[in-house]
Amino acid sequence: MLDCAIIGGGPAGLTAGLYTTRGGLANVTMFEKGMPGGQITGSSEIENYPGVTGEITGMDLMMPWPEQCQRFGLKHAMVEVMKVDHNDDGSFTIHKGDGTSEDALSVIIATGSTPKRAGFKGEDELFGKGVSTCATCDGFFYKGKEVAVIGGGDTALEEAVYLSNICSKVYIVHRRETFRAAPNTIKRVMDTENIELILNATPEEVYGDKMGVNGIKINTPEGLLDLQVPGVFTFVGMNVNNDVLKKEDGTFICDVNEAGEVIVNLRMRTSVPGLYAAGDIRIDAPKQVVAAAGDGAVAAVNVIPYVDEVKNSREK
Ligand SMILES: Cc1cc2nc3c(=O)[nH]c(=O)nc-3n(C[C@H](O)[C@H](O)[C@H](O)COP(=O)(O)OP(=O)(O)OC[C@H]3O[C@@H](n4cnc5c(N)ncnc54)[C@H](O)[C@@H]3O)c2cc1C
Incomplete structure (x- = not known):
């Protein structure tokens, strides 16, 4: 015993x-x-x-x-x-x-x-084939390429900064206008040239084929945006x-x-x-x-x- x-x-x-x-x-x-x-x-x-x-x-x-x-x-x-x-x-x-x-x-x-899974279409099917929840594990696969990060908390922003050192561009897709993260982390995001913010936006569908992700469609206030990225990282709790x-x-x-x-x-x-x-x-x-x-x-x-x-x- x-x-x-x-x-x-x-x-x-x-x-x-x-x-x-x-x-x-x-x-x-x-x-x-x-x-x-x-x-x-x-x-x-x-x-x-x-x-x-x-x-x-x-x-x-x-x-x-x-x-x-x-x-x-x-x-x-x-x-x-x-x-x-x-x-x-x-x-x-x-x-x-x-x-x-x-x-x-x-x-x-x-x-x-x-x-947690974010819950958009295609996420489960393409999980591990371009959709990931771990930047350290999978970030290197997208060296020199563009990726999307979904989320607006500390983890999402920290991992976006990490990815910005590997990838050519990082889009942060966040459903609100402001972030719920430490001020220091938000500042680092703002100061990083190859990070672009897509705010008030929610993922609609990630799409791809047998080879993996080809892109993600995002609902934005301006309409549906098609980001043609091979990697999507979700950090939503x-x-x-x-x-x-x-x-x-x-x-x-x-x-x-x-x-x-x-x-x-x-x-x-x-x-x-x-x-x-x-x-x-x-x-x-x-x-x-x-x-x-x-x-x-x-x-x-x-x-x-x-x-x-x-x-x-x-x-x-
Ligand atoms: C990407 C990322 C970045 C983060 N950044 C920070 C940060 O900057 N600062 C910070 O303070 N925190 C950070 N966190 C949060 C932090 O990692 C967690 O709060 C912390 O690890 C929780 O510790 P825990 O021991 O409760 O659980 P966990 O770390 O989740 O450990 C639980 C362990 O239990 C094992 N386990 C689960 N189920 C079973 C089972 N049935 N049988 C046997 N083993 C099992 C798992 O394999 C795991 O090793 C981050 C988390 C992530 C994912």
Whole structure:
């Protein structure tokens, strides 16, 4: 029986791993379906992690985190978790993608979030064939070419600036007149010569053939605009990864809000004793690395006394 199962190895899960093991829990496993580091490893630049100055990629930032955790005894299982059951005796069963399962006294769910699809015609069909949500992963394919970026938040603007260094021109398509991003990021966009803004505009349809995207049609106040670009990058928000908490009947093992975000208190406790949530998956998450890491620490320091108490009561 694990003392704690941590599901997800992004900033929240890794920090939870560091604090649980360093805080004395002997038997903690972090279940991560890919390489640890989380979604920030796909970001070209992070400039708001405290204490980190200079240009640094998300991958650079996250690289040392797993090793730091392993020093204190965190075990890492590279496997997808399919489902978490809450058992009658208060423990949890972690069902893994390889068909096996493990039991745990407590769980920290830190499965994060995934970029939303924007919802225009052709997006799903051409996803991965010219439509992308990751500029660092796919930007290089469009070296010297024109691309479109859909969105108007911090991530959209930061990634547009990144793409402007690779591509000949970047069109930012945004449904409003103004951006919801940090003033510094907006200034960088405005100061970049090969970025053109298409405002009050929404994508109608991305089109292409077997070879990939050929262009995107945009609804603008002046009428339908046909941008003949081979690459379309969408940054329009995130969906939380809460599938592992779903029961067979589609309801959740703990309380969630209408967006499926896990409801927690200030200790990152969910409505189920022993189940904690940290990072992007929880309600009101600012969806930032520093906040996810903070949540992981908060969850961990509260899991430790919970596990001690359960063990003591089981020994009696
Ligand atoms: C392009 C981009 C740019 C960004 N820029 C910034 C920035 O400049 N500054 C900033 O602070 N934040 C930024 N963010 C946001 C930041 O990355 C997230 O807020 C943060 O990573 C959330 O951490 P997390 O640990 O909650 O979740 P995630 O980072 O999403 O990690 C969750 C992990 O759980 C794993 N997982 C999911 N489901 C399962 C499962 N069933 N079984 C096993 N493993 C699973 C995933 O593989 C993933 O590794 C950016 C995000 C993106 C996408």
